[in-house]
Amino acid sequence: MPIPPRAVVDGRSDDEPPVRRGPWIARGRSALLVLASFAGGLAMLFLVLEQRPGGGWRVLDIAVGAAASLVLLLRHRAPVAIGLMLAVVGAFSATAGVANYVALFAVARSRRMELAFVVAFADIVGALVFWLLYPANSALSLTVAVNAAIALAVVAWGALQQKQQDLVAVYRDRAARIEREREQRAEQIQMAERARIARDMHDSVAHYISLIALYAGGLAVAGDNVKNVGTTAATIRTTAISALDELRTVIGMLRDGTVVTPRASDHEHTVAGLIDEARQAGQMIVAHLDPTAGGDSASAVQEPANTEHIYRVVQEGLTNARKHAPGALVTVNVRREGRDTLVTITNPIEASASALPGSGAGLRGLAERIAAVGGVAEHEVVDRGEDTHEFRLSARVPLR
Structure with missing residues (x-):
């Protein structure tokens, strides 16, 4: 009678060539x-x-x-x-x-x-x-x-x-x-998280850098007005510190997961606060904010899942206007329509206006952010005639 076979080792039986190990x-x-x-x-x-x-x-x-x-x-x-x-x-x-x-x-x-x-x-x-x-x-x-x-x-x-x-x-x-x-899913999650961090860093830092550029332009115009120069320089310093805080937070998260709390700002982290900050920097803005659509601090408490996305849309619109249409009048419209919030930011574009360079990454990242929550973000250039064009950024953000 045959004796019992050997156990399977590394996928090989005793009737297969012996493995090198052992x-x-x-x-x-x-x-x-x-x-x-x-x-x-x-x-x-x-x-x-x-x-x-x-x-x-x-x-x-x-x-x-x-x-x-x-x-x-x-x-x-x-x-x-x-x-x-x-x-x-x-x-x-x-x-x-x-x-x-x-x-x-x-x-x-x-x-x-x-x-x-x-x-x-x-x-x-x-x-x-x-x-x-x-x-x-x-x-x-x-x-x-x-x-x-x-x-x-x-x-x-x-x-x-x-x-x-x-x-x-x-x-x-x-x-x-x-x-x-499992490893592929972990890598995908890691890549998605890195993309999200990069997108947020781009939005925040581009916002602060464009504000600094706007303040610097005002400083150049101020000339010998010592009072305005001092105030504007202090504001530039505060804005630069805020940008550095944002960078420190992102780098800390990427390096070892450490979350650095940014310094307190004079403006609320809302659409209304964002607009006030831009107005103080000299940007001309006409705003129509629906209190029930996530446009002020009260709605931020009512709709916590919605407000951050609306904030990013308005932030990107104002940043683009400062970069590509400095000195132009920006119109911000935030209103509620059913279970969605509609956000529209428009500003005229003149071919002769000087502009800061941009890669379009902010608009692509914004579209990805809004699509991730079931909404849609679009942008277009509308021809107004007489060599005048209008840039329009619109988004539909579902309320959560």
């Missing part, structure tokens, strides 16, 4: 298998059979059985050929009567069932040939029944081991796939 363990198990097969053959020769070869034929039988057991070391390379060869050897050698069934197990564990049944049939035929040589051991019917039962049991055991091995491989592949998907 070679001495694999060699030791193979040696034990050979010794067990040979010992089983000797037990069959001397303890089980009543009629057996004698004299020189017995010595030859033992030598053939030893060679058959050694051949088992090659069973993982050509299991079917080894199985058929040992079935023939087992028909004439009693000592090889265990090695042929070990080879059958190797076939059943690593090859198709059809091939295993072919080798099993060859073993049964070999048992009939051995009975013809030594008929005094048992009746023909008993010989056929016993060998057929052993062959079927070995085939079933090997097939079960093969299925278990396949299941282990499937579960290992599934676990690896789940791990890869």
Whole structure:
């Protein structure tokens, strides 16, 4: 009878080439298998059979059985050929009567069932040939029944081991796939978070830098007015500190997750506060704010999920106007329509006006932000005739 197979290691069975890791363990198990097969053959020769070869034929039988057991070391390379060869050897050698069934197990564990049944049939035929040589051991019917039962049991055991091995491989592949998907999701979340931080940094820093540019322009116009120069310089300093605080916050989050609380501002973090800040910097703004649509501090308490997005839309619109249409009148309209807030920022554009450079990343980031909450943000240039154009930024932000 065959001894129990080795456990599956790294997706390989004992009927596959030994893995490089732990070679001495694999060699030791193979040696034990050979010794067990040979010992089983000797037990069959001397303890089980009543009629057996004698004299020189017995010595030859033992030598053939030893060679058959050694051949088992090659069973993982050509299991079917080894199985058929040992079935023939087992028909004439009693000592090889265990090695042929070990080879059958190797076939059943690593090859198709059809091939295993072919080798099993060859073993049964070999048992009939051995009975013809030594008929005094048992009746023909008993010989056929016993060998057929052993062959079927070995085939079933090997097939079960093969299925278990396949299941282990499937579960290992599934676990690896789940791990890869988890890593991909983590990378996607990380990339999305980085994109969000970059977008917020762009919005905030561009806002403060454009304010500094506007203050600097006013400072240049002030000339010798010492009072205005001092006040404007102090405002520029405060605005620059706010921009640095925003940068410090973002860098801290990217570096080690540390959140640095920005310094308190004189203006509320609302649309109304944002407009007041821009007006103090000299930007001309006409605002129509609906109190129920997220345009003031009261609505910020009522609609906390909505207000931040409305704030970013107005911030981007004012920043673009300062960069590309300095000195132009900006119209801000925030109103509520059903379950949505409609935001529109318009300003005229003149071809001769000087403008700060821009890449359009703010508008793209704004569109992505609003789309993420189920809204839409669009921008367009409207031709007003007489070489005058109007830039319009509009957004529909759902209330949450």
